[in-house]
Amino acid sequence: MEWIPITSRQNPLIKKVSGLKEKKNRTAENSFPVEGATILKEALQAGKVPEAVFVSAGSAEKLEPLLRACLPEGFSALYKTEDFVFEKITSEKGSEGILSVFSYSETDLPLPFDKGGFYLALENVQDPGNIGAVLRSAAAFGCGGVFLCGGADPYGPKAVRASMGAVFRMPVRFFETSTALLAFLKENGIFSVAATLSSQAVSIKEIQFPDPVCVWIGNEGQGLSESAVAGADSLCIIPIENMESLNAAAAAAIFLWELKKKTGERNG
């Protein structure tokens, strides 16, 4: 394989890629880092091509067969860095020694509004691991798209890792406020269901989800904002005991599973 060697931590490309750990630099560069071989493989299988791939010298031999099998013919932005240089770009302890950089254009997927289906809205979910886990479940159950109002960046290193490649398969849209998202959903004829612990909420066991529908999940500590709850078309609760609430990603998984089942029943 043709490797471009990088031997200095002061290399301008290394400085730029290291900067992608921060959201403001990801936005400025319009690209984000993806760590590990599994997610790179997932992305390539989904037809996405990285801008560049960096491999640490200590891992190059082991990773070469995979890269040879997966990377498109003629892919030339393949860098082999000294191990101490790689340490500067990775966010992971015990990294596998491979980091790819993707353009955001690779995640710009169409929202399948015309086909109906179900969507998720995450309001101010703060834990990047939760965001990534939700994207992974959403992709696994055929969710049409995930809408984000505030909260953690789904393209940060922890979220991308937790998504296991779902960032390349799941349409994601950002909204400044829940009011803006509520209006957008209304315009597109999508019913909003707020997941709350309110005593006025209908149990998920009894609720009829219209088609299309978007289920709103709130912040880990506070749940949904008053304005999101007030603006929703209906309220829904997962009945629990003993604990005050479920983890946001666990609640999302259960909603996605029920949505998937009910859509399947409706479509025969």
Add this chain to the structure above:
Amino acid sequence: MEWIPITSRQNPLIKKVSGLKEKKNRTAENSFPVEGATILKEALQAGKVPEAVFVSAGSAEKLEPLLRACLPEGFSALYKTEDFVFEKITSEKGSEGILSVFSYSETDLPLPFDKGGFYLALENVQDPGNIGAVLRSAAAFGCGGVFLCGGADPYGPKAVRASMGAVFRMPVRFFETSTALLAFLKENGIFSVAATLSSQAVSIKEIQFPDPVCVWIGNEGQGLSESAVAGADSLCIIPIENMESLNAAAAAAIFLWELKKKTGERNG
């Protein structure tokens, strides 16, 4: 309130509590640290009493009303530490400034075998956040107990935090090997269902869960071991698309939810 002041990072008690970040010291001291006010409150509400509570000087004024309301009368092991001393015992960036130490005896809960019900087995689940999230969902859905074969320690700082206090409500038992756990379940008349992606598995939509039943969830990367799958009484799959698998805590949440629903239906 009566505070015992601690002003030195060399204080023997501080050294001991700082050591509880490591599992070998938790085992030796038979106790584990719990960070944050919410989980302490949960534990006290569940009738558990800490061995000691440490509050940073900068947070003491803010936390005093809560402690006054929650701690049992006459509780005397209440330490106020200088902020730079507190930093030595906490595992959290941006800590709330409160850490309690509990004895493992407070988590030694009876397994309600005589009542039937459902259980979870986690084989070699490595992410402490996943372990904690599973315990939280298990408590919320009335699971009878969680069995652990290998994997992360549910009493480590990240797992305790993710459990949101469920470590005080959920019976947890450890087994050296899946073979030992399979034998234990068989002895107690509990049916083992292995969650797998095998094509021979029955869909969770169609499966009949016997009572009592234990669902086995495997490692994040590898799933269940061959011996666990071979030893199980039946295999079950959550049907997914696009992705290779679900996050372990998401899969556990969906199993717990279905188990809870089916138990509810059976009991009227």
